[in-house]
Amino acid sequence: MKKLPYLLIALTFTFVCVSLWAMLTAVAKLSPNWSQSLPAFTRLCLDMSPWLLVLPILEVAVCIFVGAPKRTDGNSVQPLSRDR
Numbered sequence: 001m002k003k004l005p006y007l008l009i010a011l012t013f014t015f016v017c018v019s020l021w022a023m024l025t026a027v028a029k030l031s032p033n034w035s036q037s038l039p040a041f042t043r044l045c046l047d048m049s050p051w052l053l054v055l056p057i058l059e060v061a062v063c064i065f066v067g068a069p070k071r072t073d074g075n076s077v078q079p080l081s082r083d084r
Contacts, residue, residue: 003067010063014056021052 028046031038038046 006063006066010056010059013059017052017056021049024049024052 024046027038027042028049
């Protein structure tokens, strides 16, 4: 049950990143038809838009790392035996 918030956050973050990437891609395709040039911050966002597809991959990796069951063997540290 504790893994559900991580999943919801990852899905929301992925949706937001992909949506923003799609909007920036649409702006990049339509901007050559405009008479004015784009503002500097918009151009910066357009240049950084490929990172919006990398961030969800990193988020899913973190989610898998946090959500993976921890290994508890009990014998993870074995004492040294001094049988002589």
